[in-house]
Amino acid sequence: MDMTVANRIEAERLAPVTTAAKPAKVTAKDVNVYYGEKHALKHVNVDIPDRGVMSFIGPSGCGKSTFLRCINRMNDTISSCKVTGLITIDNQDIYDPALDVVQLRARVGMVFQKPNPFPKSIYDNVAYGPRIHGLANNKSELDQIVTASLEKAGLWGEVKDRLQDSGTGLSGGQQQRLCIARAIAVNPEVILMDEPCSALDPIATAKIETLIDDLRSNYCIIIVTHSMQQAARVSQRTAFFHLGTLVEEGPTEQIFSMPHDQRTQDYITGRFG
Amino acid sequence: MTDIVPQPAPVIPVRRPSAEQSATRLKSRYAVERRFKALGLGSLMLTGLFLLLLLANITLNAIPAFSEHAAVMDVTLDPAVIDPDGKKDPAILAAADYASLTRAALMTAIPGVEGRAAKKQLASVMSSGAADDLRAKVLADPSLIGKTIKFPMLLSDDADLYFKGEGVKASSRPGTGTITASDSKGQITLTSADNAFAALTDTVSKFDLEKDDGGLVLKSSMPSHLVALNGGLVKLSKISPSSATGEVLTPLTSAGPAVGSAWQFVTYGAPEGNRQVNDQAATFLEKLKASGVVQKNFNWRFFTSGDSREPELAGIRGALVGTFLTLLVTLSLCVPIGVLAAIYLEEFAPKNWLTHIIEVNINNLAAVPSIVFGLLGLAVFLNYFGLPRSAPLVGGLVLALLVLPTIIIAARAAIKSVPPSIREAAIGLGASKQQAVFHHVLPLAMPGIMTGTIIGMAHALGETAPLLMIGMIAFIVDVPKGLTDAATVLPVQIFLWSDLPEAAFQQRTAAAIVVLLAFLLLMNGAAIWLRNKFERRW
Numbered sequence: 001m002d003m004t005v006a007n008r009i010e011a012e013r014l015a016p017v018t019t020a021a022k023p024a025k026v027t028a029k030d031v032n033v034y035y036g037e038k039h040a041l042k043h044v045n046v047d048i049p050d051r052g053v054m055s056f057i058g059p060s061g062c063g064k065s066t067f068l069r070c071i072n073r074m075n076d077t078i079s080s081c082k083v084t085g086l087i088t089i090d091n092q093d094i095y096d097p098a099l100d101v102v103q104l105r106a107r108v109g110m111v112f113q114k115p116n117p118f119p120k121s122i123y124d125n126v127a128y129g130p131r132i133h134g135l136a137n138n139k140s141e142l143d144q145i146v147t148a149s150l151e152k153a154g155l156w157g158e159v160k161d162r163l164q165d166s167g168t169g170l171s172g173g174q175q176q177r178l179c180i181a182r183a184i185a186v187n188p189e190v191i192l193m194d195e196p197c198s199a200l201d202p203i204a205t206a207k208i209e210t211l212i213d214d215l216r217s218n219y220c221i222i223i224v225t226h227s228m229q230q231a232a233r234v235s236q237r238t239a240f241f242h243l244g245t246l247v248e249e250g251p252t253e254q255i256f257s258m259p260h261d262q263r264t265q266d267y268i269t270g271r272f273g
Numbered sequence: 274m275t276d277i278v279p280q281p282a283p284v285i286p287v288r289r290p291s292a293e294q295s296a297t298r299l300k301s302r303y304a305v306e307r308r309f310k311a312l313g314l315g316s317l318m319l320t321g322l323f324l325l326l327l328l329a330n331i332t333l334n335a336i337p338a339f340s341e342h343a344a345v346m347d348v349t350l351d352p353a354v355i356d357p358d359g360k361k362d363p364a365i366l367a368a369a370d371y372a373s374l375t376r377a378a379l380m381t382a383i384p385g386v387e388g389r390a391a392k393k394q395l396a397s398v399m400s401s402g403a404a405d406d407l408r409a410k411v412l413a414d415p416s417l418i419g420k421t422i423k424f425p426m427l428l429s430d431d432a433d434l435y436f437k438g439e440g441v442k443a444s445s446r447p448g449t450g451t452i453t454a455s456d457s458k459g460q461i462t463l464t465s466a467d468n469a470f471a472a473l474t475d476t477v478s479k480f481d482l483e484k485d486d487g488g489l490v491l492k493s494s495m496p497s498h499l500v501a502l503n504g505g506l507v508k509l510s511k512i513s514p515s516s517a518t519g520e521v522l523t524p525l526t527s528a529g530p531a532v533g534s535a536w537q538f539v540t541y542g543a544p545e546g547n548r549q550v551n552d553q554a555a556t557f558l559e560k561l562k563a564s565g566v567v568q569k570n571f572n573w574r575f576f577t578s579g580d581s582r583e584p585e586l587a588g589i590r591g592a593l594v595g596t597f598l599t600l601l602v603t604l605s606l607c608v609p610i611g612v613l614a615a616i617y618l619e620e621f622a623p624k625n626w627l628t629h630i631i632e633v634n635i636n637n638l639a640a641v642p643s644i645v646f647g648l649l650g651l652a653v654f655l656n657y658f659g660l661p662r663s664a665p666l667v668g669g670l671v672l673a674l675l676v677l678p679t680i681i682i683a684a685r686a687a688i689k690s691v692p693p694s695i696r697e698a699a700i701g702l703g704a705s706k707q708q709a710v711f712h713h714v715l716p717l718a719m720p721g722i723m724t725g726t727i728i729g730m731a732h733a734l735g736e737t738a739p740l741l742m743i744g745m746i747a748f749i750v751d752v753p754k755g756l757t758d759a760a761t762v763l764p765v766q767i768f769l770w771s772d773l774p775e776a777a778f779q780q781r782t783a784a785a786i787v788v789l790l791a792f793l794l795l796m797n798g799a800a801i802w803l804r805n806k807f808e809r810r811w
């Protein structure tokens with residue numbers, strides 16, 4: 001584990017919490033999700049501030065991923081899934097029929113649990129999003145976007161000499177950073193990460209955590225994590241989910257030191273989960 | 274939430290077997306395993322053996338078909354026959370009677386043949402293709418007219434087989450005593466005062482022969498007996514110790530007596546009745562062979578010409594082109610329709626009862642006997658739409674129906690095997706579903722789709738039954754030039770040839786099977802290669 005990173009994140013965490021004062025980027029009001037008959041998410045209300053990291057924790061199967069996938073409407077691809085309630089980004093209802101889901105996903109990037117680079121070159125992986133959204137007018141603009149994205153994802157130094165190699169040939173951690181570079185290449189406002197480190201070793205995890213920390217000044221990042229330590233290290237706010245309900249949400253420090261709810265208390269002290 | 278109170282672990286009642294009990298159990302388990310292995314190996318070897326037998330049989334039968342025999346002769350390209358008015362007009366050159374030239378060349382090579390029957394016999398040694406070859410040669414180079422050229426003249430299928438086989442198994446032994454020929458040609462009598470034929474009558478007496486005023490009448494089901502004397506050859510038909518009657522196969526230099534070692538008994542061990550080539554023709558062929566003009570060539574004709582009634586002229590070019598055109602139609606219909614159907618079913622179709630029924634029926638279609646597709650093609654394409662019979666277009670349509678389910682199933686499997694994470698990645702970036710499919714899923718599924726397509730095409734390549742229904746079984750000499758020309762395909766050609774009585778056609782059947790198998794192996798090899806090359810890239 002990179003000690004300096006850990007120290008820095010620790011210092012950050014102990015600093016006075018100011019995030020609540022920021023205006024909400026994403027808000028959810030009475031969100032319910034059903035998979036067929038199954039009521040997977042119940043009456044979720046939350047405000048997620050811009051320029052910061054919010055983590056979702058909770059025992060597995062409690063609906064963290066389900067909620068995360070509501071925010072870029074990835075749940076649309078599951079035919080049995082039904083979402084009710086209101087989710088807004090910048091006060092715009094994202095389930096508004098007039099809203100183009102392709103535009104939404106360009107604004108809300110996503111990083112998955114298992115690194116899933118396309119089996120194409122590193123360059124093409126990053127360039128894919130800009131290409132389909134027409135973000136670059138010519139090759140040199142595209143090159144700039146690719147370079148900048150890889151730089152932001154902390155991967156440029158490692159891959160700059162082999163941009164034409166296959167993305168699947170990278171190590172797991174590099175692949176995940178490539179996926180982050182791919183997501184930020186379309187210049188999103190919100191980045192959703194669903195357990196981005198659960199398939200990685202501790203060193204790769206540390207690199208991703210540093211990266212998340214670097215990115216939070218520019219993006220609204222929402223991360224689902226299994227590890228409470230990780231939530232504590234990278235996030236400023238934490239929401240605890242249990243059996244489909246959002247039990248408690250607040251500054252990370254407060255959730256981990258003095259939770260209001262007994263269930264949160266039990267979870268963070270390891271009684272279940 | 275509540276403190277965990279330690280509970281006593283439940284006891285599972287296990288009866289431990291004794292050491293020898295477990296030893297016997299173990300032994301029987303190993304025995305079962307050994308038996309299973311032996312059975313598996315046995316069945317594998319049996320299959321391998323049958324396959325090997327089949328391949329060896331076909332290959333052995335096919336080998337003779339890949340060579341042909343020709344006799345190189347001096348052919349005089351008589352201007353009076355080819356180009357009477359000397360204008361070298363191709364139409365006139367093409368219409369000339371080249372057969373008379375080749376016949377004349379043959380007569381010069383084997384002189385002294387007289388009588389209509391013998392001349393006809395001699396002419397039948399040569400293929401009618403020889404004249405066509407000569408015509409082609411003259412048309413290609415009219416300056417040859419008037420010259421005498423050395424030209425390889427294709428022999429007939431019987432003559433060809435004669436040289437490929439064991440021949441007549443000729444043997445000879447010297448005669449003793451004196452015999453006298455009544456004439457030098459035609460039906461003659463050989464007489465002997467000192468019973469020179471007694472040895473022969475003894476030999477043949479073991480056959481149950483009829484008697485005709487003191488002579489034994491020889492039969493074609495027994496070895497032929499001949500006498501060589503005075504530079505000629507006489508085939509005996511009736512013998513008694515003191516005289517023999519027979520037909521002159523090779524004219525004698527003179528009638529009259531021959532003494533002692535000047536004449537021989539010749540025996541053709543293979544009975545004439547069992548041969549395609551009679552004794553007269555055999556003497557012609559032996560003469561050709563002795564004069565060293567017979568040559569064996571690779572049978573290119575087999576690959577460059579269409580079907581023919583003459584086995585030595587028949588080739589698979591027409592069938593190959595027909596197959597190619599038919600498969601072209603099949604491929605260009607099947608791949609787009611099959612792949613699009615698979616994409617729709619896998620990626621876009623709502624999962625309801627209707628799609629379920631469609632899926633089940635596609636799987637059912639793959640199991641429908643192919644002849645049913647032929648009947649369908651007959652009813653719909655020929656009778657309803659009035660498309661031409663025997664055409665590659667219709668054949669291709671029918672085979673497309675046949676292969677479509679296979680391709681759809683293979684393509685669906687290939688699409689399904691692309692991990693969903695790739696689709697999620699694309700959709701998460703804001704790609705539409707269609708973009709995700711065409712940019713990512715389809716390229717990754719392509720090797721699988723191609724493998725399925727090749728296997729489907731190999732299936733189509735071997736199909737016969739449905740094509741019979743739409744008339745692709747006709748005897749077609751011309752190589753098809755378009756999709757609506759009458760054509761046949763390789764398996765149907767095999768089917769047609771296998772029905773013909775000539776031994777040479779049987780060999781060609783085997784040779785065509787070898788070609789078909791080679792194509793099938795090639796296609797399956799390509800499929801395997803593709804599968805291995807592109808396996809699991811993610």
Ligand SMILES: Nc1ncnc2c1ncn2[C@@H]1O[C@H](COP(=O)(O)OP(=O)(O)O)[C@@H](O)[C@H]1O
Nearest residue numbers: 035038040059060061062063064065066067078
């Ligand atoms: N595609 C789906 N179809 C049906 N049920 C689902 C589907 N995805 C998730 N679920 C159910 O929804 C609940 C929440 O799942 P999820 O959001 O994945 O939990 P987690 O908090 O572990 O990420 C689980 O009980 C799960 O079984």
Ligand SMILES: [Mg+2]
Nearest residue numbers: 064065066194
């Ligand atoms: Mg999850």
